[in-house]
Amino acid sequence: MLSNKILRRGWSGVAAAVAMWATAAMSTSAMVQQPEQYFPVASMRVGPYNAMGTGIFGGVIDYLNYVNIKHGGVNGVKLVYEECETEYNAARSVECYQRLLNRGDQKMLLWDPYGTPLAYAVIGRVASDNVVLAQAGYGRTDAADGRVWPWVFGATANYWSQIAMKLNYIQQKEGGIDKMKGKTIVHLHIDTAYGREPLPAMRQIAKDWGFNLIEIPIAPPGLEQQSQWLQIRQAKADWVTFWGAGAGMSGTAITTAARIGFPRNKIIFVTFGGAEEDMIAGGAQATDTNVVAMVLPGKQWPLIADIEKVLYSDGAGKGNMQNPTRVGTIYYNRGVIAAVNYVEALRNAQKIHNKVGKPVNGAEFRDGYEALDYTIEARRKELGIDGMLPPYKLTCRNHEGAGTFHMMRWDGAKFEIVTKDWMGANDPKMIRQLIEDSAEKYAKENNITLRDCPN
Amino acid sequence: MFDISFFIEVLVGGLLSGIMYSLVALGFVLIYKASSVFNFAQGSMVFFAVLTFVGVMEKGLPFWAALPVAVGVMVLVGMATERFVLRPLVSQSEDTLLMATIGLSFVIEGVAQLVWGVDVRNLDLGIRDEPIGWVLDSTGMLISQLDITAGIVASVMVASLALLFSRTKVGRGLRAVADDHTAALSIGIPLKQIWMLVWATAGVVALVAGMLWGARSGVQFALVWVALKALPVLIIGGFTSVPGVIVAGLLVGASEKIVEVYIGPKFGGGVEVWFPYVLAVLFLLVRPEGLFGERIIRRV
Amino acid sequence: MFYREAGQFRTSYAQDSQILPLRQDRVGMAVLLMAAALVPFVANAYWLSAILIPWLILSLVALGQNILMGYAGQLSLGSAGFMAVGAFACYNFILRVPGIPFIVAVILSGICAALVGIAFGLPSLRIRGLYLAVATLASQFFIVWSLDKFAWFKNYDPAGVITAQKIMILGHDFASPREKYWVVLVIVLVLTLLAKNMARGSVGRGWMAVRDMDVAAEVTGLSLLRTKLQAFAISSFYCGVGGALFAFAYLQTVEPSAFTIELSFRILFMVIIGGLGTIMGSFLGAGFILLMPIFLNVFFHTVFGKSVDASIASALEQIIFGVMIITFLIYEPLGLARLWQLTKERLRLWPFRH
């Protein structure tokens, strides 16, 4: 059973290796070299975030391969990647960043480490290295201001928009902002920079709406949350915005909530720690938990379905997921969309700098990324992602894009979408103002001159 | 004003958590008693044990069939550890052995992820983990069936281990071993067998702890860190004392919750990360050998 | 053939007790230092900023851990905590003391770490062995927690992250990896020399006496209190300076929770694998523990490419790493430094067997 399971994997590996070398040898000898564009993959496949890492980066890798197989690359440019294990450890991720920075004669175009601490660890370097930091829905929030952070992108939405959207959802449930006065909302967060990231926005809204905000930290790994939830019970909280990381913390939060009898449908999970894995860890008690999504799960989307068909169906064995049943899960789909962004950005870059069919460099890629535009329905349909992510476009000034989400409910086996349409902050302008103020403050402190943006 | 009923809630909640800590700490004591090894891999063993158990169930085995399988695997792990890690390192310093077990934890964690993959699993023991209605109504206390189970399991394990140490021949052997390896050997105590037995037992203890923790936190990697919660319990209880572990567990659980709830907020919370350790240090300053630990004699 | 002490006579005790009595060793060391100084001209940015700089920094920290653990025999699991103190102290000195020279800031942050070290070293007077080891975790968790909680340490950054300032020395900004490397190299070399002097002098003898037989040490007139606290202070100083460099010359953007207990363990490994109570061991050990995972990661990706499931590869890396540590403890409990010594002794006799 187990033993031969390993064996089988092992053998398939070796076999594949041999096959690959063979083909590699042939291809080099046979045809003239196809132009390549290289992407780094800073994955985390071991350690506490292994479930997330395998899902996200499985999705990324699958899409890159899919584009090669299905379309022969981007305008004939083959997509290749190098992977490096960060273990979600800032120090190791910096090593990975440096290691993957150059591959042969090509420099890497972007960095997408999928962890706020990891994004912070390199945010000071990307500009000088001409590398795009694509912190898709994580990382430093005020980097959404393109005037201060030309090289950092936070599509499709950042943490401040996310908390604002949650509060917006809550006030609608409660029946209006005026009903929010005197309500108690607990922000239960992992005790790290990432956990505190949304607080500036949340405090502001709490002040404006007059609800009572209680911040309760959980020390990682958070396998024991008795005292936190007892405080929540004591505070007679109406809602809990849970801002954790890792299935262990999520699962414990849910079971402990159940132990003190806190209704799960009053808990709203963060995107980062809000996937099937986190709900499964919570077991039966997880039913009714709310989770925010910026990319929708499921296989009903043509793209995901096609990827499954091309890479997995009838043992094609080209997929990167160790467990194929995870195709279509939250993390997987988010990974795919991240890669869609890479590829679309590359496509744009080739067009803008008329290098169609040729590799591009960091600066050109940055322009391409800034030109990401998902507002055209036809294009979304073409990509097979229509409805999977909000329609949005990036601009010189706005590196966030949509700032909208869907609310989902865990029905015990899968997520069901409860919001009719993509939903954002009740007052997006206010959030945007906060972001730009914070960014400008940073710019002043580090005497950065703002890039003047037409739009 | 001071809300006494809430205080009791916190206290009870703390004691219940304390039991969960003790469950993990038991494994440490068991091994330290026998081979004066501070087995840092205990946390990884907890993770591996329950992961194996769930994994086997996924393969279609029923609960009661999966249990012996998991036990068997843990026994093998224990024996392998004794054979390939401890035996070659016998007569090395305690620090070296500690290092070795940290190395071991890497191996176990790696193997766990290699064999069972990285999927998060949930373990349903069929024990409801929600406040029991009538208890809540009558006493206002939040106690779940799982809490009660944990309590029972803990006391059963402690009782049986206590018996193992005091009554059985092996147990007496153990004590001799703990006192002096060579002497134990010279009077013909089968050291290897005893160590194997102990490590196997520790594996089983890990499985039990893992099942309860897994039921609560999901069966996923972070379980390896339950050990961190057990360490202060250990030093307060004394590395060599089974009852000490329970008392210390309750002490740590209760005190850390009370501190977190009543003092934590003044500092923005998260006090319970370090409080148990500081408590342990203060404690050791008074009793360097822990609550029930055997006295450390300074010979001249 | 060339590695011989024959014909080298020491005519004074001073000569006999110098750091490298053998001429060949002195030459070797000189060559090594040369190489270390010149390597930036050949090494690329990756090697400098991702391998060499962290290696040097972690060697320094390992050296600190070794002073405490290897020489003074006090097992401690809190070194990352003291690194954190150094890092944040350095940030605050440069932030709040306008125009403070970088080197001064680094030294001061080392001193801050030393003071904290003394505070957390006090229990060692009463607590021994593993009990002490676990007790030192208190420092680890408490330090990181307080740096995390009190926003002042991070100049009230909303996310609680600090961005290390420029490294300014005599008005010059040491920005490039090469320049950073040199700064680190100089600091590490100087501190290593000082450590060597202490280790082989009366100070080191005091530490080792306490380590080997504290009762006898007392009888020779040593004060356990002073010796142990001194070891804690100096050890923490090294960790603190290391932490400051870790933040300023390596990571540049840091949050307290970057100094995890895992880091402390890695440093512990460096000392054990490298060799307890040896200066050189700290460097070898740091190299091994830092480079081995990277090597394995690269190895698996180049050899098996994309063919082996990356998750399996990562898991295997972890297993191999653990196995290597255990194997090491079994076959060379005295660490890499010991291996190095043995090879030297062989070299002495070469080409004759005995």
Add this chain to the structure above:
Amino acid sequence: MNISTVLQSSPLQSNVLQSSQRAFPIGAPILELESISLRFGGVKALTDISFNVLEHEVRAIIGPNGAGKSSMLNVINGVYVPQEGTISLRGERLAGMTPTAAANLGISRTFQNIALFKGMSVLANIMAGRALRAHATFLEVALQLPRARREETESREAAEEIIEFLEIEHIRKTPVSRLPYGLQKRVELGRALAAEPKILLLDEPMAGMNIEEKQDMCRFILDVNDHYGTTMVLIEHDMGVVMDISDRVVVLDYGKKIGDGTPDEVRANQDVIDAYLGVAH
């Protein structure tokens, strides 16, 4: 054990110790113990023991196993603090003694079961014995400032002199853990001497030695006493050789003093003979 074998004089009985021809003639009392009593919990280790030690003499404390000899020694250098009684050094009463304090007063000692610094070489061990003579701070040492260098050279020279004296030059740089028992005992003596003590306490310096080793050790003890004039207090449980090298002997049994005087007086003491023959009390 046969009384005659115990009390017979050993071949080493060359009465080198005629006070007349000593470099350091025996002087006034340097150490006085007044009715010392020591208890561990209920157990009485020492009961009302008084005796003195004269400067430059070789003073032996003998007695069967468990007589309380080691306890006596530990009281003298402050490892144990007696419940009753006083210790005075040169007529000055010492209160609250600790080993470190004792060391500072010039009391140095060896241990029954060797307590060398196992991880260090012979040289380092002996130099470590001079901890009291090292005044340079860790900074001076780290920076190799003049005082540190000077002290280092001094203590090296002192150590070398002792090494020569004890005839252990050949093992100078060997780790002590690799040495045979006899040599380790000798190194420990060396470490004790390195402190240049006024009073040297030897806890069974000859325990577990063969006859040659014992004779060597006796010679060293006498030479030390002769050469440095160090006052010696040594413990032995078998009377044999001790009788020949010591000027005066205290006999303990069951924590009580049963005899005190010159070897000959002690030899003639009936209680002592009984004690050694194990006559029931």
